[in-house]
Amino acid sequence: MAIGLCCGVMLGQGSPVLAQTHPHHSPSDPAASGEPLVNPASTPSAPPTSDPAGNHDLVIRTLQELPQPPNTNPQATSLTFAPGAYGQQLLNVETIGAVEEIVAFYRASLTKLGYQERLANASVDATGFSLVFEIPPSLELIPSQTTPTPIFQVDDQLTVYGAQPAVRLVVQGLMTEPGQITMAIRFQES
Numbered sequence: 001m002a003i004g005l006c007c008g009v010m011l012g013q014g015s016p017v018l019a020q021t022h023p024h025h026s027p028s029d030p031a032a033s034g035e036p037l038v039n040p041a042s043t044p045s046a047p048p049t050s051d052p053a054g055n056h057d058l059v060i061r062t063l064q065e066l067p068q069p070p071n072t073n074p075q076a077t078s079l080t081f082a083p084g085a086y087g088q089q090l091l092n093v094e095t096i097g098a099v100e101e102i103v104a105f106y107r108a109s110l111t112k113l114g115y116q117e118r119l120a121n122a123s124v125d126a127t128g129f130s131l132v133f134e135i136p137p138s139l140e141l142i143p144s145q146t147t148p149t150p151i152f153q154v155d156d157q158l159t160v161y162g163a164q165p166a167v168r169l170v171v172q173g174l175m176t177e178p179g180q181i182t183m184a185i186r187f188q189e190s
Contacts, residue, residue, distance in 0.1 A: 055086075055087055055140075055141055055142070056087050056088070056089070058087075058139075058140075058141065059086065059087025059089050059141070059187055060079060060087070060089055062139065062187075063079065063089060063091040063185060063186075063187075064079070064091070066091070066110075066113075066185065067105075067109040067110075067113075068093055068095070069093075069095045069097060069101070069102050069105045069106075070095075070097070070105075071095050071096040071097055072093055072094070072095040073094045073095065073096075076092070076093070076094035076182075077091070077092065077093050077094065078091075078092050079091055079092075080092055082186055084188075085186040085187060085188060086141065086143075086167050086186070086187035086188055086189050087141075087187055089186065089187075090184050090185070090186045091183075091184070091185040091186070092182065092183070092184060093182070093183040093185060094176075094180065094181070094182050094183075095180075095181050095183070096179055096180055096181075097179065097181060098179070099124065099125070099126060099127065099128065099129055099173065099175060099181065100124075102129070102173055102181050102183070103124050103129050103131065103173075106131060106171050107131070110133055110169070110171075113136065114136030114137075114138065114139075115133035115134065115135060115136060115169060116133060116134040117131060117132070117133050117134075118132045118133065118134060118168070126175075127174065127175045128172070128173055128174040128175060128181075129171075129172065129173050130170070130171075130172045130173075131170070131171045131172075132168050132169070132170055132171075132188075133168060133169040133170075133171070134166070134168060135166075135167060135168060135169055135187070141167040141187060142167070143165040143166055143167050143189050144165075144189060145165045145189070146165065147165070148164055148165065165189060165190065166189070166190065167187050167188070167189055168187065168188055168189075168190060169185070169186075169187055169188075170184075170185070170186050170187070170188045171183060171184075171185050172184050172185075
């Protein structure tokens with residue numbers, strides 16, 4: 001049985017970027033509204049799409065070529081439509097093993113391929129895990145949004161922006177039966 005795990009994973013915002021509004025503008029000045037003083041052309045005008053650069057085939061090929069743990073059930077490995085994932089694809093994988101073994105496998109094998117784990121986003125316990133990896137520079141998956149989004153505003157004086165948008169690899173697993181782990185692997189924008 002293959003299931004898609006669509007847990008909300010906090011991918012992290014990295015170091016915030018600050019933009020300050022100016023309190024001494026006339027009421028007719030657009031900056032007097034408390035909005036950040038940024039170039040309007042640099043702010044996104046529409047919500048991001050899942051696959052802005054037409055990387056659908058690259059996403060599928062990359063997911064299919066990722067290493068799988070020993071004892072993976074090939075009949076229970078499948079690509080699934082996932083509208084929230086980058087490229088709208090999710091790889092479901094079913095394997096036999098302990099959570100710690102599967103986590104160790106992905107950490108080692110993905111690191112060898114140039115992925116870099118975001119340890120601040122890791123969550124591992126006896127029944128499941130969630131790992132987030134920066135993708136290798138050679139894997140050209142381009143985020144749909146190119147400017148940071150506002151994540152916090154203090155009055156009309158200060159706006160805090162998130163980190164530069166990026167595409168990351170998310171590997172999540174859940175014990176569905178004793179010794180059996182079902183995983184969802186996808187690329188995600190944040």
